[in-house]
Structure formats: C-alpha cells, structure tokens
Amino acid sequence: MTTAVSILPEQQLAVLNAAYRRAVGRRRLRLLGGIAIVAAALVLAAIGAEVNLRTLFTYFGNFVSYFDRILTLDSGQRVWTDAGEWLWGWRKWLKMLGETLLISYVGTLIGATFAFLLNFFAAENTSPAPWLRFVVRRLLEFARTVPGIVFALIFVIAFGLGPMAGVLAIAIHSTGALGKLFSEIVENADMKPVEGIRSTGASWLSCMRFAVVPQVTAGYASYALLRFEINVREASVMGFVGAGGIGQELVVAIRKFYYSDVSAILLTIIVTVFIIDITTGWLRSHLFGKEART
C-alpha cells in the first residue's frame, strides 16, 4: 500500500519551521536554566555534606564485602548452610521482635485514641470554636513534625531506659499523624445527618456520636492499621536510643561487628515487616471495603 503525504510549499514550511524552532528553543532554554539551578544546588549540597568521591571509591569495596561478611558464619561458611548456627539466638530475637510489635501496637492504639478525641476539634466542619481548632491543629502539627526518635531520646531521660519511652514516643507521633488524617475524613463527611440530629435538640457531643462517628469509623480503622504498619518499622529502630525493641540487639551487633548476627536480625525484621504489610493490607481491603481505601 502506498500513501501520499502532501508537503506544503517551501515558503509556508519555512515560516512554520521557524515558529516551531522558536517555541522548542524557548522550552529548551528554560529546561537548561532549571538544570543549571539544580546542578548548582547539588554542587553546593555536595560541599556541605562533605561528599568525598575518593572515599566512596576507596571504600565501596567495603560496602560490598560488608554484605559478604554478614552472610558468612564464624566458621567461614555461608550462613544458609547452617541455619541453626546462623539463627542461634532466635529465642531471644523472637522475644525482642514480640516486644517491638507490642510497642507499636500499644503506641498506635494510644495514639489513635488521642487522635480520635482531638480530631473533631481540628476538623473545619465540626470544631466548636475557631480558636480551639487553631490550638489543636498546631498541637497536632508539632507532634507530627518532631521525629518520633527525638521524642524517644527525651523520654528515655524522663522515663528511664526501656520500652515505655518508645511506646510514648510512638504514641505522640501517631497522635499527630492520625489526628490530621482523621480530621480530613471528618471534613469529607456528609453534614446532613449532623443537621438532622441537631434539629432534634441534641448536644454537640450527641451530634458527633450519632451523626459523624458512624460515617467515619471505617476510614479511621483503615488509617490506624496503616499507621500500625509504619510504626512497626519505627519501633524496630527505637532500640537505637535505648527505647526498647529489637533495635537494641541490632545496634549492638552492628557496633560490635557480630557479622552473621546482623544479617540474622535484619532477616527477622524484614520478614516481620513483610508479614505485617501483607496482613494489614489484606485486613484493610477485606474488612473495610473499597470506600475506606483512600
């Protein structure tokens, strides 16, 4: 099959070509300008972060061989040839993992409870007074922006070493994060039921309880589960600052160069995180249906 393509006369084409070139040229210039700015920022950042490529190249072999070493037993064999020797501390590690999960569970539940109590004051459509909304929003913002591990550092000093500090740190951080998400759900809720309840002469509390809460619980539970998932990761490093959980074991193993232990603990953490991800994902899609997945 042959097709004919009609070509415009030379003069018309030249004008169109010139216009096209100009348009493209302008876009290219803007792109180049953008790239130049980004490159300058990167160079500045590289100086600021003391990037030393020579160190990287000299020691990059170390990075690769580090993984080689953590996958080697003291006897010189690969770790998977002798699972009993590799996972020798599984009893202790499982117990610490259990503690980690418990920390994130308790932290998430306390955080979700506080977020639940506060979010009606932070949502635009249900807050009883503007000043209250402002105060609660700033509080939540503060709790959300300060990293959990900074809270943990301070709490370790106030409450002493141990999982209590980790739980409270996770609870505060979760309150901030969930409070915002919860209040967004409330802002999207249908206000007609609220008007219906209010027209019967009900108090603010009854309006929340009977008109808003039934609409939003599925969304709340979904977000809380997602938060639990995130908190498991968070709790796995709380031990770095002495706030309980498996992180304690890991940091000791890394700092003292117990190579095969590092890989064994990392493996248990990764497997746990996988399992939790899959379980909460399944729970969220099956228990709360499609509308809750935002």
Added chain:
Amino acid sequence: MTPREVDPRELRARYPDVFDRPASARLAMPAMIVAAFALLIYGLVDLDFSPSRFFAGLSQLGWITLMMIPPDPGSSLPIYLKALGETLSIALLGTTLAAVFALPVSLLAARNIIPSQILRFPVRRFLDSIRGVDTLIWALVWINVVGLGPFAGVLAIAVSDFGAFGKLFSEAIEGADQKQVEGIRASGGSPLHEIRFGLLPQVLPVIAGQVLYFIESNTRSATIIGIVGAGGIGLQLAEQIRVLEWQKVSFLILMILVAVAAIDFISGKLRFAIIGRRAVA
C-alpha cells in the same frame, strides 16, 4: 400524608434484619474492642508500665519542658546553622542520587516494559527488601563503610529511597498511556525510542513531583540520622540531649520545625508549578 401511629411490633416484623440481628453479628464489634483492649492491657504490663513510673516520668518531663524555656542557642548558633545546612544537603543529595539510580531499575520492574513475570519478580522483591530496612539501619551500615559524617547520611538516604523510588516510579510507568508508545513504534522507533519519546515525557512530571515530595520528607529523615552519627543537625540534637542542655535542645527543635516548614512550602510551590494542581500520590 398524615402521620399515623406505628405499631412497634409491626415494625419489628417488617425489618427483621434491623431489629433481630443474630447475636454473633451484634457481639462481633464489642468482642473485637474487648480483645483489642485486653491486648493493650497485656502490652502495658509486659512493657513495664506502672502508674508510679509514669507519673514520676511525667513530672520529670514537666521539669524538662520548663527548663527548655526560653530556647537559647548560647554561643553555638553558627555551628547549628552549619549543621542545618548539612542536613538540607544530605536530604537533597541523597534524594537526587536515589532518583538517578532508581529510574533505570524502575523500568525493569514495570509491567508494560518487562512483560515477563520471571524477570520482574526478583527486581520487585529486591526493591521490597531494601524498603523493609529503615534509613537509620542503613546509616549504621554506611558508617561502618565510609566512616562517621554526613557522607554516610547521604548514602543511607540514597539507598533507602532507592527502594521506595523504584516502586513508585514503576507504578507511574505502568500507569502511563500506551497509545503514545504505540505511535512511536508505528513510525518505526526502536524500543529505546519508545521509552525516550513515548514514555518519559508522560512520566517525568509525575516523577519530578514524587522526588520533590521525598526531598521534603527526607529533610525529616536527615534530621534524625545524625543521632547514630551520620552528620547533620541530629548529631547536635542528640549530643545536647545527652548533656542535658535543654535550652539548646528546644532551640534545635525549633530550628528543625522552621526548616521543615520552609522546605514544605517551597517544594509545594514547585510541585504545583511542575505538575499543576493535581494530587501527588
């Protein structure tokens, strides 16, 4: 329509599924709540929560808060500003590195580029395992390799974001419109041409939005990796907390809050400029 007296019994008979729900359905919710709280109580006991310890700690915390006021950097303001600059550098550089390395790998994990499940599966699991390890753990590993300092922080953020970006980018690529790719193929383009002219123009704005969003969230991560010794403002913060210089601590926390808010603002503006007022996943 005139309202009429309704016989409750008639209502009951007419809507059995509202009034006579089986006991199992009615008890499910309270049972779940009771179970959740039982686990909570068990957790509190197991994790050594005691009221006396809690309230003692709370009063300590009150003291600490009082001592934090007013925030005061003392004479170390220049050091802190430099540390803050270091933190921002770590976030920017780490995110960029991660994005540069993740782009080619994400092509390998996208269904519309590599149709073979066998080839895609290991790439995906690899990315998943990288994501399963927290940034702080990567920081500890890199400190072992390149020594203490911000460089280890850059590499830690780069590696842990590499996993996240690989997944996000490949999802963006899978969501791209195939018609443009087919157009390039129809005009005789090679597979590389298809990617360059059919795919990249569609996904680059989405990717740019995600990278900016990650720079934002990495500013937070970069503030904490200093706690394990990987440079930035976290190092100063952890040190001042250890020596109980509470006024400096509160000043540092304020600095972090202001910096994060500023970065949020800037990257929000940039994001809207690049992709328009569309929600970023």
